[in-house]
Amino acid sequence: MSxxxxxxxxxxxxxxxxxxxxxxxxxxxxxDLAAGEVLGVVGESGSGKSVALKAIMGLLPPRARVTGSxxxxxxxxLGASEREMRRLRGGRIALIFQDPLTAFNPMxxxxxxxxxxxxxxxxSLSRAQLRARTVELLELVSIPEPSSRIDQYPHEFSGGMxxxxxxxxxxxxxxxLLIADEPTTALDVTVQAQILDVLRDLQRELDIGLAxxxxxxxxxxxxxxxxxxxxxGRIVEHAAVDDLFAAPRHPYTRALLASIPxxxxxxxxxxSIDGSPPSLAGRPPGCAFAPRCPMSAAVCRSERPALRPVGxxxxxxxxxxxxxxxxxxxxxxx
Numbered sequence: 001m002s003x004x005x006x007x008x009x010x011x012x013x014x015x016x017x018x019x020x021x022x023x024x025x026x027x028x029x030x031x032d033l034a035a036g037e038v039l040g041v042v043g044e045s046g047s048g049k050s051v052a053l054k055a056i057m058g059l060l061p062p063r064a065r066v067t068g069s070x071x072x073x074x075x076x077x078l079g080a081s082e083r084e085m086r087r088l089r090g091g092r093i094a095l096i097f098q099d100p101l102t103a104f105n106p107m108x109x110x111x112x113x114x115x116x117x118x119x120x121x122x123x124s125l126s127r128a129q130l131r132a133r134t135v136e137l138l139e140l141v142s143i144p145e146p147s148s149r150i151d152q153y154p155h156e157f158s159g160g161m162x163x164x165x166x167x168x169x170x171x172x173x174x175x176x177l178l179i180a181d182e183p184t185t186a187l188d189v190t191v192q193a194q195i196l197d198v199l200r201d202l203q204r205e206l207d208i209g210l211a212x213x214x215x216x217x218x219x220x221x222x223x224x225x226x227x228x229x230x231x232x233g234r235i236v237e238h239a240a241v242d243d244l245f246a247a248p249r250h251p252y253t254r255a256l257l258a259s260i261p262x263x264x265x266x267x268x269x270x271x272s273i274d275g276s277p278p279s280l281a282g283r284p285p286g287c288a289f290a291p292r293c294p295m296s297a298a299v300c301r302s303e304r305p306a307l308r309p310v311g312x313x314x315x316x317x318x319x320x321x322x323x324x325x326x327x328x329x330x331x332x333x334x
Contacts, residue, residue, distance in 0.1 A: 004074030006209040007033040012068040023280040025051045027233040036207045040220030043230035058085040091121045094175040098182040100162040104154040111150030117172045137168040160191035179211045232288035239313035249315035251293045
Protein backbone atom coordinates (compact mmCIF):
# COMPACT_ATOMS: atom_id res chain seq x y z
CA MET A 1 0.00 0.00 0.00
CA SER A 2 1.41 3.39 -0.99
CA UNK A 3 2.21 5.99 1.67
CA UNK A 4 -0.40 8.78 2.07
CA UNK A 5 0.43 12.18 0.54
CA UNK A 6 2.22 14.60 2.83
CA UNK A 7 -0.53 17.23 2.63
CA UNK A 8 -3.97 17.16 1.00
CA UNK A 9 -6.31 20.15 1.35
CA UNK A 10 -9.80 19.95 -0.13
CA UNK A 11 -12.47 22.64 -0.39
CA UNK A 12 -10.90 24.71 2.40
CA UNK A 13 -13.11 27.62 3.45
CA UNK A 14 -12.33 30.17 6.15
CA UNK A 15 -14.74 32.87 7.28
CA UNK A 16 -14.73 35.40 10.09
CA UNK A 17 -17.63 36.84 12.04
CA UNK A 18 -17.54 40.64 12.00
CA UNK A 19 -19.89 43.51 12.76
CA UNK A 20 -20.56 43.73 9.02
CA UNK A 21 -21.49 40.04 8.84
CA UNK A 22 -19.57 36.88 7.99
CA UNK A 23 -16.64 37.49 5.63
CA UNK A 24 -15.21 34.58 3.66
CA UNK A 25 -11.43 34.98 3.37
CA UNK A 26 -10.72 31.60 1.76
CA UNK A 27 -13.21 30.11 -0.69
CA UNK A 28 -12.86 26.46 -1.66
CA UNK A 29 -9.08 26.06 -1.90
CA UNK A 30 -7.49 22.73 -2.90
CA UNK A 31 -3.77 22.12 -2.29
CA ASP A 32 -1.46 19.11 -2.54
CA LEU A 33 2.14 18.81 -1.40
CA ALA A 34 4.44 15.82 -1.62
CA ALA A 35 7.47 15.07 0.55
CA GLY A 36 10.55 16.86 -0.76
CA GLU A 37 8.47 19.20 -2.94
CA VAL A 38 8.28 23.01 -2.91
CA LEU A 39 4.88 24.59 -3.53
CA GLY A 40 4.72 28.34 -4.10
CA VAL A 41 1.51 30.07 -2.97
CA VAL A 42 1.46 33.51 -4.54
CA GLY A 43 -0.86 36.51 -4.39
CA GLU A 44 -1.29 40.13 -3.31
CA SER A 45 -1.87 41.11 0.31
CA GLY A 46 -5.42 40.10 1.22
CA SER A 47 -5.59 37.25 -1.30
CA GLY A 48 -6.08 34.69 1.49
CA LYS A 49 -2.79 32.82 1.11
CA SER A 50 -1.54 33.33 4.69
CA VAL A 51 -4.99 32.61 6.15
CA ALA A 52 -5.17 29.32 4.24
CA LEU A 53 -1.75 28.17 5.46
CA LYS A 54 -2.43 29.23 9.07
CA ALA A 55 -5.65 27.21 8.92
CA ILE A 56 -3.51 24.16 8.16
CA MET A 57 -1.45 24.87 11.30
CA GLY A 58 -4.57 25.45 13.41
CA LEU A 59 -3.37 28.96 14.29
CA LEU A 60 -6.42 31.02 13.37
CA PRO A 61 -8.34 32.90 16.11
CA PRO A 62 -11.44 31.31 17.70
CA ARG A 63 -13.79 33.56 15.71
CA ALA A 64 -12.60 31.94 12.46
CA ARG A 65 -14.89 29.29 10.99
CA VAL A 66 -12.96 26.64 9.04
CA THR A 67 -14.58 23.93 6.90
CA GLY A 68 -13.38 21.42 4.32
CA SER A 69 -10.64 18.83 4.78
CA UNK A 70 -6.95 19.14 5.79
CA UNK A 71 -5.14 15.79 5.77
CA UNK A 72 -1.51 15.37 6.86
CA UNK A 73 -0.09 11.93 6.04
CA UNK A 74 -3.71 10.75 5.70
CA UNK A 75 -4.68 12.10 9.13
CA UNK A 76 -7.52 14.65 9.26
CA UNK A 77 -6.39 17.79 11.09
CA LEU A 78 -9.63 19.76 10.87
CA GLY A 79 -11.39 19.14 14.14
CA ALA A 80 -8.28 17.80 15.88
CA SER A 81 -7.88 18.84 19.51
CA GLU A 82 -5.43 21.55 20.53
CA ARG A 83 -3.41 18.89 22.35
CA GLU A 84 -3.05 16.87 19.15
CA MET A 85 -2.07 19.96 17.15
CA ARG A 86 0.58 20.91 19.71
CA ARG A 87 2.22 17.52 19.23
CA LEU A 88 2.42 18.16 15.49
CA ARG A 89 3.32 21.88 15.53
CA GLY A 90 7.04 22.47 15.83
CA GLY A 91 7.62 18.74 15.41
CA ARG A 92 6.29 17.22 12.20
CA ILE A 93 4.83 20.52 10.93
CA ALA A 94 6.60 23.84 11.40
CA LEU A 95 6.00 27.49 10.48
CA ILE A 96 8.43 30.30 9.68
CA PHE A 97 6.67 33.49 10.69
CA GLN A 98 6.67 36.62 8.53
CA ASP A 99 8.14 38.91 11.21
CA PRO A 100 10.72 37.20 13.44
CA LEU A 101 11.12 40.27 15.66
CA THR A 102 7.54 39.94 16.92
CA ALA A 103 7.60 36.12 16.83
CA PHE A 104 10.58 35.87 19.20
CA ASN A 105 10.20 36.59 22.92
CA PRO A 106 12.35 39.71 23.59
CA MET A 107 12.97 38.59 27.19
CA UNK A 108 14.67 35.30 26.27
CA UNK A 109 17.90 34.68 24.39
CA UNK A 110 17.82 33.16 20.92
CA UNK A 111 19.44 30.02 22.34
CA UNK A 112 16.84 29.62 25.09
CA UNK A 113 14.00 29.85 22.59
CA UNK A 114 15.46 27.29 20.18
CA UNK A 115 16.30 24.98 23.10
CA UNK A 116 12.70 25.26 24.33
CA UNK A 117 11.44 24.06 20.94
CA UNK A 118 13.79 21.07 21.13
CA UNK A 119 12.81 20.25 24.72
CA UNK A 120 9.07 20.36 23.98
CA UNK A 121 9.46 17.42 21.62
CA UNK A 122 12.29 15.53 23.35
CA UNK A 123 12.44 15.84 27.15
CA SER A 124 15.33 13.37 27.40
CA LEU A 125 17.88 15.98 26.25
CA SER A 126 20.22 17.33 28.94
CA ARG A 127 21.14 21.02 29.21
CA ALA A 128 24.51 20.34 27.62
CA GLN A 129 22.87 18.43 24.76
CA LEU A 130 20.31 21.21 24.23
CA ARG A 131 23.06 23.82 24.01
CA ALA A 132 25.18 21.73 21.66
CA ARG A 133 22.21 21.04 19.39
CA THR A 134 21.21 24.72 19.38
CA VAL A 135 24.72 25.74 18.34
CA GLU A 136 24.56 23.15 15.54
CA LEU A 137 21.26 24.59 14.32
CA LEU A 138 22.59 28.16 14.27
CA GLU A 139 25.63 26.91 12.37
CA LEU A 140 23.32 25.06 9.96
CA VAL A 141 21.69 28.36 8.93
CA SER A 142 25.07 30.05 8.58
CA ILE A 143 24.96 32.36 11.59
CA PRO A 144 28.56 33.43 12.33
CA GLU A 145 30.10 32.59 15.73
CA PRO A 146 27.07 30.51 16.84
CA SER A 147 28.60 29.55 20.19
CA SER A 148 28.54 33.20 21.29
CA ARG A 149 25.44 34.29 19.36
CA ILE A 150 23.41 31.68 21.21
CA ASP A 151 23.42 33.90 24.32
CA GLN A 152 22.26 37.07 22.55
CA TYR A 153 18.74 38.48 22.52
CA PRO A 154 16.59 38.99 19.41
CA HIS A 155 17.21 42.76 19.33
CA GLU A 156 20.95 42.08 19.09
CA PHE A 157 20.46 40.24 15.78
CA SER A 158 20.06 41.98 12.41
CA GLY A 159 16.85 41.37 10.45
CA GLY A 160 18.50 38.75 8.26
CA MET A 161 20.06 36.97 11.24
CA UNK A 162 16.72 36.91 13.09
CA UNK A 163 15.14 35.30 10.05
CA UNK A 164 17.93 32.69 9.96
CA UNK A 165 17.39 32.02 13.67
CA UNK A 166 13.65 31.63 13.02
CA UNK A 167 14.45 29.07 10.30
CA UNK A 168 16.76 27.25 12.73
CA UNK A 169 13.93 27.05 15.27
CA UNK A 170 11.49 25.82 12.61
CA UNK A 171 13.73 22.95 11.46
CA UNK A 172 14.98 22.08 14.97
CA UNK A 173 12.92 18.88 15.13
CA UNK A 174 13.35 17.94 11.44
CA UNK A 175 9.75 18.59 10.35
CA UNK A 176 8.21 16.81 7.38
CA LEU A 177 6.19 19.89 6.39
CA LEU A 178 7.50 23.46 6.60
CA ILE A 179 5.35 26.52 5.90
CA ALA A 180 7.27 29.73 5.19
CA ASP A 181 4.98 32.77 5.43
CA GLU A 182 6.61 35.63 3.48
CA PRO A 183 10.08 34.71 4.80
CA THR A 184 11.86 37.52 2.92
CA THR A 185 9.50 40.43 3.66
CA ALA A 186 11.25 43.69 4.74
CA LEU A 187 14.70 42.32 3.91
CA ASP A 188 16.99 43.90 1.34
CA VAL A 189 17.58 42.06 -1.93
CA THR A 190 20.98 40.61 -0.96
CA VAL A 191 19.69 39.24 2.36
CA GLN A 192 16.55 37.90 0.61
CA ALA A 193 18.77 35.85 -1.70
CA GLN A 194 20.76 34.52 1.26
CA ILE A 195 17.62 33.49 3.16
CA LEU A 196 16.22 31.72 0.09
CA ASP A 197 19.52 29.89 -0.37
CA VAL A 198 19.36 28.72 3.26
CA LEU A 199 15.78 27.52 2.81
CA ARG A 200 16.60 25.75 -0.46
CA ASP A 201 19.60 23.96 1.02
CA LEU A 202 17.71 22.86 4.14
CA GLN A 203 14.69 21.70 2.14
CA ARG A 204 16.88 19.49 -0.03
CA GLU A 205 19.10 18.23 2.78
CA LEU A 206 16.21 17.30 5.09
CA ASP A 207 13.78 16.30 2.27
CA ILE A 208 11.14 18.67 3.65
CA GLY A 209 7.85 19.46 1.93
CA LEU A 210 7.92 23.27 1.75
CA ALA A 211 4.94 25.58 1.21
CA UNK A 212 6.42 28.97 0.33
CA UNK A 213 3.91 31.80 0.79
CA UNK A 214 4.81 35.05 -0.97
CA UNK A 215 3.47 37.99 -2.97
CA UNK A 216 6.47 37.86 -5.31
CA UNK A 217 6.55 35.47 -8.27
CA UNK A 218 10.24 36.22 -8.63
CA UNK A 219 10.88 34.53 -5.26
CA UNK A 220 9.41 31.20 -6.41
CA UNK A 221 10.88 31.32 -9.94
CA UNK A 222 14.01 29.37 -9.13
CA UNK A 223 12.78 27.49 -6.06
CA UNK A 224 9.27 26.05 -6.42
CA UNK A 225 8.24 22.92 -8.30
CA UNK A 226 4.60 24.00 -8.58
CA UNK A 227 2.80 27.30 -8.03
CA UNK A 228 -0.74 28.17 -6.91
CA UNK A 229 -1.77 31.76 -7.62
CA UNK A 230 -4.46 33.12 -5.28
CA UNK A 231 -6.78 36.07 -5.76
CA UNK A 232 -9.65 37.13 -3.51
CA GLY A 233 -9.61 33.91 -1.50
CA ARG A 234 -9.51 31.52 -4.48
CA ILE A 235 -6.85 29.77 -6.52
CA VAL A 236 -7.06 31.29 -10.00
CA GLU A 237 -4.17 29.35 -11.55
CA HIS A 238 -2.14 26.29 -10.65
CA ALA A 239 0.73 24.87 -12.69
CA ALA A 240 4.24 23.49 -12.68
CA VAL A 241 6.61 26.42 -12.25
CA ASP A 242 8.09 26.15 -15.77
CA ASP A 243 4.63 26.02 -17.36
CA LEU A 244 3.36 28.94 -15.31
CA PHE A 245 6.27 31.20 -16.24
CA ALA A 246 6.44 30.08 -19.87
CA ALA A 247 2.73 30.38 -20.63
CA PRO A 248 0.56 31.85 -17.84
CA ARG A 249 -3.12 31.00 -18.32
CA HIS A 250 -4.75 33.72 -16.22
CA PRO A 251 -4.70 37.53 -16.72
CA TYR A 252 -3.84 38.05 -13.05
CA THR A 253 -0.75 35.84 -13.31
CA ARG A 254 0.31 37.70 -16.45
CA ALA A 255 -0.16 41.02 -14.65
CA LEU A 256 1.97 39.84 -11.70
CA LEU A 257 4.73 38.79 -14.10
CA ALA A 258 4.59 42.11 -15.94
CA SER A 259 4.96 44.06 -12.68
CA ILE A 260 8.27 42.43 -11.71
CA PRO A 261 11.18 44.89 -12.17
CA UNK A 262 13.76 43.94 -14.81
CA UNK A 263 17.12 45.52 -15.53
CA UNK A 264 17.69 44.03 -18.97
CA UNK A 265 15.81 45.93 -21.67
CA UNK A 266 13.83 47.97 -19.12
CA UNK A 267 12.09 50.94 -20.70
CA UNK A 268 9.51 53.39 -19.40
CA UNK A 269 7.46 53.01 -16.25
CA UNK A 270 7.02 49.75 -14.36
CA UNK A 271 3.75 48.01 -15.20
CA SER A 272 1.10 47.96 -12.48
CA ILE A 273 -2.30 46.37 -11.93
CA ASP A 274 -5.02 49.00 -12.06
CA GLY A 275 -7.60 49.13 -9.28
CA SER A 276 -7.70 47.28 -5.96
CA PRO A 277 -8.70 43.76 -4.86
CA PRO A 278 -12.41 43.48 -4.06
CA SER A 279 -13.70 43.74 -0.50
CA LEU A 280 -14.40 40.40 1.17
CA ALA A 281 -17.84 41.78 1.97
CA GLY A 282 -18.59 42.75 -1.62
CA ARG A 283 -17.11 40.37 -4.17
CA PRO A 284 -18.54 40.81 -7.66
CA PRO A 285 -20.95 38.05 -8.79
CA GLY A 286 -18.67 36.83 -11.61
CA CYS A 287 -14.89 36.70 -11.75
CA ALA A 288 -13.39 38.65 -8.83
CA PHE A 289 -10.59 39.93 -11.10
CA ALA A 290 -13.00 41.21 -13.80
CA PRO A 291 -13.02 44.90 -12.61
CA ARG A 292 -9.21 45.01 -13.04
CA CYS A 293 -8.84 42.71 -16.04
CA PRO A 294 -8.03 44.09 -19.53
CA MET A 295 -9.76 41.05 -21.10
CA SER A 296 -12.98 41.41 -19.13
CA ALA A 297 -16.20 40.66 -21.02
CA ALA A 298 -19.87 40.36 -20.13
CA VAL A 299 -19.52 36.66 -19.23
CA CYS A 300 -16.74 37.53 -16.74
CA ARG A 301 -19.00 39.90 -14.86
CA SER A 302 -21.90 37.46 -14.63
CA GLU A 303 -20.38 33.96 -14.31
CA ARG A 304 -17.62 32.91 -11.94
CA PRO A 305 -15.17 30.70 -13.86
CA ALA A 306 -14.29 27.32 -12.37
CA LEU A 307 -10.69 26.18 -11.95
CA ARG A 308 -10.32 23.79 -14.89
CA PRO A 309 -7.55 21.99 -16.80
CA VAL A 310 -6.10 23.98 -19.70
CA GLY A 311 -3.04 22.51 -21.36
CA UNK A 312 -0.69 21.47 -18.55
CA UNK A 313 -2.17 24.01 -16.12
CA UNK A 314 -5.42 24.71 -14.32
CA UNK A 315 -6.97 28.13 -14.73
CA UNK A 316 -10.07 29.94 -13.50
CA UNK A 317 -10.51 32.14 -16.58
CA UNK A 318 -13.15 32.03 -19.32
CA UNK A 319 -10.44 32.85 -21.87
CA UNK A 320 -7.66 30.61 -20.58
CA UNK A 321 -7.19 28.91 -23.97
CA UNK A 322 -6.29 32.27 -25.51
CA UNK A 323 -3.62 32.99 -22.90
CA UNK A 324 -1.05 30.35 -23.72
CA UNK A 325 1.47 32.56 -25.51
CA UNK A 326 4.90 32.91 -23.92
CA UNK A 327 5.33 36.33 -22.32
CA UNK A 328 8.41 38.52 -22.54
CA UNK A 329 8.46 38.86 -18.75
CA UNK A 330 8.37 35.08 -18.29
CA UNK A 331 11.29 34.60 -20.67
CA UNK A 332 13.33 37.16 -18.73
CA UNK A 333 12.68 35.44 -15.39
CA UNK A 334 13.44 31.93 -16.60
